[in-house]
Each structure stands twice: as C-alpha cells, then as structure tokens.
Amino acid sequence: MSDAFVSKLVQQKGEKIILLVIDGLGGLPDRVAGKTELEAATTPNLDRLAKKGALGLIDPVAPGVTPGSGPGHLGLFGYDPTKYEVGRGVLAALGIGFELQEIDVAARINFCTLDGDGNVTDRRAGRIPTEECERLTALLDKIDIPGAEIFVRPVKEHRAAVIFRAKDLGDHLNDSDPQATGVTPLAIEPGDGSSEETARLANLFVDEARKILANEEKANGVLLRGFARFRPLPSFRDRYGLNALSIALYPMYRGVSRLVGMTIQDVKGKLHSLFEAVTAHYNEYDFFYVHVKDTDKAGEDGDYQAKRKAIEEVDRLVARFDDLPEKVLIVTGDHSTPSQMKAHSWHPVPILINGRLVRSDAAMSFGESACATGSLGRFPAREILPIALAHAGRLRKFGA
Amino acid sequence: MSDAFVSKLVQQKGEKIILLVIDGLGGLPDRVAGKTELEAATTPNLDRLAKKGALGLIDPVAPGVTPGSGPGHLGLFGYDPTKYEVGRGVLAALGIGFELQEIDVAARINFCTLDGDGNVTDRRAGRIPTEECERLTALLDKIDIPGAEIFVRPVKEHRAAVIFRAKDLGDHLNDSDPQATGVTPLAIEPGDGSSEETARLANLFVDEARKILANEEKANGVLLRGFARFRPLPSFRDRYGLNALSIALYPMYRGVSRLVGMTIQDVKGKLHSLFEAVTAHYNEYDFFYVHVKDTDKAGEDGDYQAKRKAIEEVDRLVARFDDLPEKVLIVTGDHSTPSQMKAHSWHPVPILINGRLVRSDAAMSFGESACATGSLGRFPAREILPIALAHAGRLRKFGA
Numbered sequence A, B: 001m002s003d004a005f006v007s008k009l010v011q012q013k014g015e016k017i018i019l020l021v022i023d024g025l026g027g028l029p030d031r032v033a034g035k036t037e038l039e040a041a042t043t044p045n046l047d048r049l050a051k052k053g054a055l056g057l058i059d060p061v062a063p064g065v066t067p068g069s070g071p072g073h074l075g076l077f078g079y080d081p082t083k084y085e086v087g088r089g090v091l092a093a094l095g096i097g098f099e100l101q102e103i104d105v106a107a108r109i110n111f112c113t114l115d116g117d118g119n120v121t122d123r124r125a126g127r128i129p130t131e132e133c134e135r136l137t138a139l140l141d142k143i144d145i146p147g148a149e150i151f152v153r154p155v156k157e158h159r160a161a162v163i164f165r166a167k168d169l170g171d172h173l174n175d176s177d178p179q180a181t182g183v184t185p186l187a188i189e190p191g192d193g194s195s196e197e198t199a200r201l202a203n204l205f206v207d208e209a210r211k212i213l214a215n216e217e218k219a220n221g222v223l224l225r226g227f228a229r230f231r232p233l234p235s236f237r238d239r240y241g242l243n244a245l246s247i248a249l250y251p252m253y254r255g256v257s258r259l260v261g262m263t264i265q266d267v268k269g270k271l272h273s274l275f276e277a278v279t280a281h282y283n284e285y286d287f288f289y290v291h292v293k294d295t296d297k298a299g300e301d302g303d304y305q306a307k308r309k310a311i312e313e314v315d316r317l318v319a320r321f322d323d324l325p326e327k328v329l330i331v332t333g334d335h336s337t338p339s340q341m342k343a344h345s346w347h348p349v350p351i352l353i354n355g356r357l358v359r360s361d362a363a364m365s366f367g368e369s370a371c372a373t374g375s376l377g378r379f380p381a382r383e384i385l386p387i388a389l390a391h392a393g394r395l396r397k398f399g400a
Helices: A005-009 A044-052 A069-076 A088-095 A130-140 A193-213 A236-240 A251-259 A272-280 A294-300 A304-321 A368-372 A381-391 B005-009 B044-052 B069-076 B088-095 B130-140 B193-213 B236-240 B251-259 B272-280 B294-300 B304-321 B368-372 B381-391
Strands: A016-022 A054-059 A104-114 A120-122 A149-156 A159-165 A221-229 A244-247 A287-292 A327-332 A349-354 A377-380 B016-022 B054-059 B104-114 B120-122 B149-156 B159-165 B221-229 B244-247 B287-292 B327-332 B349-354 B377-380
Touching: A005 A236, A005 A381, A016 A069, A016 A304, A016 A381, A044 A304, A044 A327, A044 A349, A054 A368, A054 A381, A069 A088, A069 A251, A069 A381, A088 A104, A088 A149, A088 A159, A088 A221, A088 A251, A104 A130, A104 A193, A130 A149, A130 A159, A130 A193, A159 A193, A193 A221, A244 A251, A244 A272, A272 A287, A272 A304, A294 A304, A304 A327, A327 A381, A349 A368, A349 A381, A377 A381, A377 B377, B005 B236, B005 B381, B016 B069, B016 B304, B016 B381, B044 B304, B044 B327, B044 B349, B054 B368, B054 B381, B069 B088, B069 B251, B069 B381, B088 B104, B088 B149, B088 B159, B088 B221, B088 B251, B104 B130, B104 B193, B130 B149, B130 B159, B130 B193, B159 B193, B193 B221, B244 B251, B244 B272, B272 B287, B272 B304, B294 B304, B304 B327, B327 B381, B349 B368, B349 B381, B377 B381
Parallel strands: A016 A287, A016 A327, A054 A377, A244 A287, B016 B287, B016 B327, B054 B377, B244 B287
Antiparallel strands: A054 A349, A104 A120, A104 A159, A104 A221, A149 A159, A327 A349, B054 B349, B104 B120, B104 B159, B104 B221, B149 B159, B327 B349
16 A cells, blocks of 8 residues: 555544654563563553553564654654655754755754864763753854855754755765764765765854854864755645644654644643643644653663653553543554663554544553554554544545 | 566466455444454354464455455455556446446446436435336437447346447546435536546436436436446456356446456355355366355444344355365455444454465454454455465465
C-alpha cells in the first residue's frame, strides 16, 4: 500500500483520535525480575485499556532500524520515514516556530568550547543556560554574508539553529561536529554541485562566529549539524482530513508536528498540562497528538526506576481521557529506549488501541510480552494512522 | 514481493488446493459472552482442521481498509487490490456470463421507482422479482443510440447490467444513483475528456429507458452505478499454472472469478451443492474456489445468531472434503462483517490452512482470538496463494 492510498478513502466525519506517544516507551527486561520498565510499572489504567483493546508491536521505521525522533514520529504519523527524510536542522527550526520558506537550508548549532589550538574541549560548551544562548544567537544573527540571508535563533541551552536563505542551495553537506574532543571541528564539504554555495556560506559563517565569540569563556565556537533543505510534507488535513492539534513541551516534537501541518498548542510546565490541553480543546480538533518526553530522558540516563516512575505518572494521567466521548485512543512510543542501553534502540514498540469498534484480544496488560501476543501482530508504524482512521469511522469502504 | 514474483517458481504438478471463502467471516465479540459469531458457533470440523493446521489473520486489502467484495476477492486470489481496481459494472457483467470485450464500459443498473416529479421514491423498485427484471431488460436491450452498441442484461431482482461498446470510451463517470430518496437521479458527468462520449451515451440511455418504462408501476426508472472499462487481469493459469474452478451461487463472485480466468461451475440451490461440486469435479481441476454467502448476509442484517448458524452449516459441510486426497485446504473470508456493525469492516479475517506439510501450531480452535496467536501471524491476503502453492508442492526452490 502506498502511503497515500488511504487518502482516497477518507471521509470528513467520525470519532476523534488521540495518539499518546510515550517517548522511548519500549525497553529490555532487567536481569533480576525479567521485566521491562513498562512491565515493572504499576499501570492499572493502561492495563484496563489493554484488556478491552487490541495490542501489538510496531517497527517505527523498519525492522532493525534504530530511529531518531524525527523518523520515529514520521512513522507514527503515517509517513514512510525511508521516503520522507527530514533533517535535524529543519526540525530544530520548525520546533522553535521559525517560518521556513521552501528555499531555506537549516542546520543545528551546538555552541562548543575550543582551546587555543582550535581543538574542541567541550562539544556542549558546559551546557550554557538558555539565556546565554539567547544573548549569543542575537550576536550571531547579525552576521552578514553577501549572497544569502542568514538567521540565527536560540533553541535551548547550548543548542541553536541557523537558516541560510538563498536560491538553489543544496543540502548535501557533512556536519562540522567531529563527535569527539581533542580535535578541530571538521571543514564543511559539499556532497554535490548544488551544495557548493551552501558549503561556502556555512564555512564563512563558522569563521565569522568564531571571531564574534572569541572572548566568550565557554561558548567560543559553534558546531553545525544536520543541514537540511525545507520540503514540507503532505499535510495531515490533506492526507487524512484531520484537524490535528499537537501537544508537546519540546521543540523537536512541535517541529515534526508543524512539518505535517498540525496546529501547535502552547503548553508549558508539568506533564498534566498536556493531558488537560486535550480536554480543554476536545471539541475544536479531530486528532490529538500528545508527547511525553520523561520516559525517553530516563532511558537515555540509564535510569530504569525513573523510567518506570515516568510510565506510572502517565498511567495516572491517562485516566483523564476516560470521560471524553467518541474516541479512538492509541498509546505507543516513537521508538524503544531501554535503560540498559542508555540509547534509542530498534526493538519494536508496544502499542495499544482502544475504542468502541476495537476487536479486543486475549492480551490482558500493557507490556512488551503481552503485546507480542496481541491481535495487531507486529507491523510498521506507518499503518497506525489507517487503522486509527478505520476505527474512528473515518474511512469509506474500498470498492464494491 | 511483487504480485508476479511467484509465477517464476510455479511448476505444473502438485496437490490440489481448495479455497473455501466464508463471506464476511470475521466478527466482533458480543457484549455478553465476549465471543464473536465464529467463536460462539459449534464447529467441531473446523476446530479439528485448525488443530492440525496453522492459523493466522489476514488483511484483505491493507490495514484499516474495509473492502468491497471485489477488492476482497482480488486479495484472496493473490492480486494486490490497490493495483488492480475493478469496477462493479465489470463484475456484474462478468458475473452473468456476459463476454466483455476490451473496449466495453459496463455499469450496474438498479431499477427504481420515480414519482410524478421525477424524484426517487424507492431505489430498488420494491425489489421486483427476477422474472420482471428479465422482461424489462429485454425491452431496454432494444434501445438504439447511434455511435455505440448497447447491451442490457438481467442480473437478479432489481439489478441489471448495461454495456456500452464503442472505441475509446472512458470510464470516469459518477453514479446516477443519488443514494437517497426524495431527490432526482443525478446527471452523469464525465471526469475526463475520454469519458465525455460515455456520459453522452449513458444520459441518453437513461432518458430512453424512462420513456420505455413510463407505464410500469414499480420499475419506471433506472439508476446507473459503477461505470468501469473492462481490463482483464493476468489469468490464474498464466500466473499460478492452475486450472481453477469457481463454485459460487452469486453473480458477483462468479464475475471476479471470470476476471482471473477461472472456469465457472453452474451451481444452483442449496449450500451443499457447492461442496458436492468440488467432489464431483475433483479430478478435473487443480484449484477450487468455493464461496459461501449466507454469513455475510446475516452479518449485514445484524443477525448474530443467523451468522453463527450459517457458520455451523459450513462446519457440517466442510467434513465432505475429508476424504478428498492430496489437498491443501484454506478456510477464510474476503472481509469481516460484524453483525454489530451491520456492514463490512476492516478487521483482520481468520484464516486456517490444513494439509500434509502444514506446520501445525498451538492454536486449537478456529476463531479470531485463536487466530491472533497462530503461527501464520497477521499478513496481507495476497500472500495466501503463494503459501497455498508452496504447501501443495507447486513452487520450485528459488535460486541455487
């Protein structure tokens, strides 16, 4: 099935869909009890939803592939991540609300610390505070290189974004980040003819930035990563007929939502505010994407118990959806982040779907082992949206 | 795997294959016992076949897609229904044995009742008897419009078919059926340049029909649906090396069989005659497609118990296959029709495969929950034929 096949069947009516993404949800069993973080967590609400729902395991991108957050989310949103590649630079710019134009090439900036020989001593400049980042990006935003408009914007801590705007800029460029300390940043080399001008601009930008930052104690250099030209994707509305609201605290996830045309809800603060936003705007939208970050963070930190607790907090909050009428609820993750690995992984991710027309299966709790026996089987994440639309009554019959 | 990959491996020997299609087989659990129609049915024979066989769940077209009977069957026959789209008009014409030529555009006719203002009062003309349909189509068959040959043939009750034969007729046309009463039939509009002539012919045909039927009490108008040009598919013989017999009572299923080059067995009357036809012609063919309609009808009527009973009747009859030697038996459906929904649905359909070389699994009875744990997993229906051919010893090893 092509990604777009389902679009022909979409009808503009039906129940609502909530996609709750627990970032890095999947894990590995610990060596003592043989349970993953999700299986060890006390999750009466998710188990209740699982009991009446159908379970399975998803491959976010493809079997064996460990996804970054961008591809992981594209899969969840129904876009084949092997066909739609979106660079980190574009995601960063979108995530902070920068209005990219179709000629723009964006890259991520990491402020870094360089020693007297120009070698990197800290790839994150001691994680400078966000206020520092804002002060420094304001300085860099003044860099003027003939032949292009250049925009520099703060993201968070040592992270920022740079956008090069000029006609016909290619985006086949290596990162300048050497991914190591004790060595100099890499020169940015073009990978094709159309990227030669972009490389010229980027290397000049790095030189200018170094001059401007020369007297900074920590952030006296910049590393550029994830060059990417902005190519908007077919929107959620065009593809699925859905008026979609994105509810996420972090720029990255707002960025990927913006890429598919979702409205971005301005949420701040604690996790419960995300769940409250669904209730508050329930009548205004057809589709709600809710993103929980803490699970992934705990997994990346290698903190099994913190991940378990983060899942338990989600479990308490998910009960707030109980009284919302006429809905299909999907709970899953954009990838696995086993705390044993302190990193994203390729392991398939648990998924549950709950709703009026779900054919419930024998699986009785929400966990990796139960999901392996669920009736949804193991399937590519990009099939989630068609399945959700069907259960919400939003797809017409195909053929006579 | 491309649809045709398997063709390269086919060899002209091996066991026989019986594909028993229980229309609309899949269901949803009832609210009391939590069992689907299939799970509630007493099915000792199917359970015995399941015990020694392998189980799974199929997606007839694609996850989330609710198939019409045409696409549902194409999937079962191994043709990707998203690539091979066949209109209802073509299926109807093929189903009554009309020999379509490659220039023909066919449409379904529903006789309808119109009031004095030309508004539809009954979209099925009170379901006139088939004899009436035959009388009226004989009248309409005489309609003569310069520029094309026109054929009108009865199907059943209020249903008929019309075939327009002329060079270069397009088939991008809307239905004239307004899908509602109290309104006039829709004008037939061309969707592209090559369909303009077809639209002209079709609208003239509707006008002429109305004149001829003016004095009929019930069937005084016609509604046209499902315009489709005839494009034959690669045949079962070319693709799979199979000499195939289709055993179905209803025109629709004969039609889709003819589309892939099966021989059509003339069966009439009760369900047991279908099973007897397999036995009677067992030595003459390699492949037998047997179609049971009653389950789908009961599902569409919302009659859980009737669907359960229809499954139990199939269970009694399937024992007649026990003594047929050297065979692979597949039991499945072309889609789900949960009686709770009174309609086709997207839910995956139970499948069992039984034969000498089947690797039997732990699933012990034939039902949705058991199939969810079966060793075949959840897979696209178009993979059934390759699996069946393999078990029948009809595929060579691929590569050295």
